[in-house]
Amino acid sequence: MHQRINPLWMYLGCSVLLLASAVLAVCIGESPIDCRTVFAIVAAHLLDPGAGYATADETIIMLIRIPRVILAAFVGASLAVSGAVLQSLFRNPMADPFILGISNGAALGASAVLLYGVSFGLGLFNLPLAAFVSGTVTILLVYELARTGNRVATNTLLLSGIAASAFMSACTSFLLFVSNENLHQVIFWMMGGFAGRTWEHVVMLLPFTLLGVGVFLTLARPLNALMFGEESALYLGVRVERLKKILLVVSAVVTGAAVAVSGIIGFVGLIVPHIVRLIAGSDHRVLLPLSVLIGATFLILADLLARLVIAPAELPIGVITALCGAPFFVYLLRSRRGAA
């Protein structure tokens, strides 16, 4: 017998977990501020949004830690939900925005903006937009390379991802090398992390994440149909070609925006959907919202760890996610040997 827990309990459990990690991450940090003070500061600013920041504690909490935690949550949610969608789109559990090269592709666009000030005249949104454009190009390239007819085999998908990734990061390196800008800053950004991120970054990411998650949630049912192949989905009345295009472009939007604000953070989109599938099954109406919640929680905790392990210095968060993710990736690869 195969019984599943009522999704409502899982939503509730995961929301509590997310809130708890957020509170933990806001309370813990380099400068010791006790929890009661933190709550008092947050409560005061919630009641009176216009108030200034009188004390150092207030500044640290309101302008450094809270935006950082919120940003980590949004980036985690974006990457996790993109991973879930890409896995279903490719019907391949090894898919993930990082492994498929979208992250590196997006990084190329973002570097162009950061180093050369390429502009679409969109102010704040230049960066995520450039990341989105180059991310989309990459994912379309990978898809075309990996596809034989309508099937995407694991090995060709992974190899195309590696090839595209390598090509895009080579382009990025070239841009870095020939520019005279502050290389250190860009390289640090590319390694991924939330150090020094502000409310501005939250605003930069917010619309894309909300849009992406919203679009994905409305497509949960057709995504379920797609799990058994494009032909099968068509027979269930799904407009498959349109659905595929929407999914590819929107996952590039969401990933691109996440990369634009946080750099390249790997493996989140691989691990989180798998954990969710283990506990909640493959129905996208449950899988996608839970991936959002658990993805956010995972990255908040990973960021907390990155801040604490060698404090007062910080580890790049990619180190933490790769340390968790790479063994997981190997496990998946081994356990799925023989499957297409």
Added chain:
Amino acid sequence: MNRLDVNAVGYAFGSKTVLDGVSMTCAEGELVGVVGPNGCGKTTLMRCMAGYLVPDAGSIAYNGRPLRDLPPRECARIRAVVEQQLVTPFDFSVYEYVMLGRTPYLGRFGSETTEDHRYVEDALGLTGSSPFRDRLIGTLSGGELQRVMIARALAQRPGILLLDEPTSHLDVRYRLEIMHLLRDLGGERAVVAVLHDINDAYAFCDRVLLLRQAKAVAFGPPAEVLTAGALSDVFGVVAHPLEHPGTPAPVLSFTLPTPVRRRRAGRIVVIAGGGSGRHVIASLVHEGYDLRVGVLNEGDRDLELARSLGCPALTEPPFSRIGQGSLDALRDWCMDADAIVLAAMPVGEGNLGNLVVAEELLGTKPLVLFARDQTFGCLDFTGGRGEEAYRSVAQGAPVASSVGELLGLLEREIPKAPSLSGAEE
């Protein structure tokens, strides 16, 4: 009224024509089988009928409406498709999978209604999948999986049901169960199934479409389409229709056409009956002789064999005495032949005439008696007359007790010159 019309459909992959002017129809209440050798375009036809491939020529209509004018969602409410395989790397429970069949009826956000759940229950019940409704798809056996795939299709409440080789991976028991299910489903739906097994098509389908190299060879009731001649042309096999006591339709048994080993000239008449000719007839045909078979009752095994090998035969209705007309014809054939083989058969009042003709021709024509042993008493059901005739033939003609011996004797008896066969005319 549910109805599928396929009208002169053509399809090509690049320069390779896969379908060429194929037409068929399937009305409500019918089970239509699509049969043909590997690579003849069966699956492509199925995909065209299902709307996955768009034909280059011709048209397809559901219930009189052209398929190309139907939006996908509406299409999915009219027809459902059971594909050859179900492949997914992710786990779904059987119930969740069958519920996917409700996709064309559900909105983006609305959850399933009690009606949806009822249709899923119905589909699980009809296919006998209820016992494993909570198991994961990946843990099902081939037979269970096939039922679950059909259940999902039924949950779509289709008027037209298309299935691509629904029984090809199944054990014999599951295969028969699925075929019975398909025939029962035909009641209020139009059902088209690509079938691997020609006997299934023969026994279960109302009409059969026979394809060969992209073209339709025939379309109609199985007995008219799946004839020995058509199967030989299309599949390159010899089909032997065997009456089966347990099923109304005959069972087809297939053999490869045995190549003619040596080109021997000569016309031989074989007199046999009740299976006594089974070793002789096939061997002589394969040796290259021009064979005719003497008077047999309809339903005789020797007659079925002779027909499957394309030998002319003289026949009488079942269980009736061989009439004078047939015996005269037999005598004429014998006079016209280079040699006569009498394959010792049980002889009663009905077929005694065969034996009498052979006895009369002793000395006139080369004759070989083929008999395993010479205890003719147990073959005689005429009270002595038959045994007596066999003894006189055995004295006047060489006797062969094996096929090898028979071939040797015939070679000696028939003069070498090939032209002799027509010399007496």
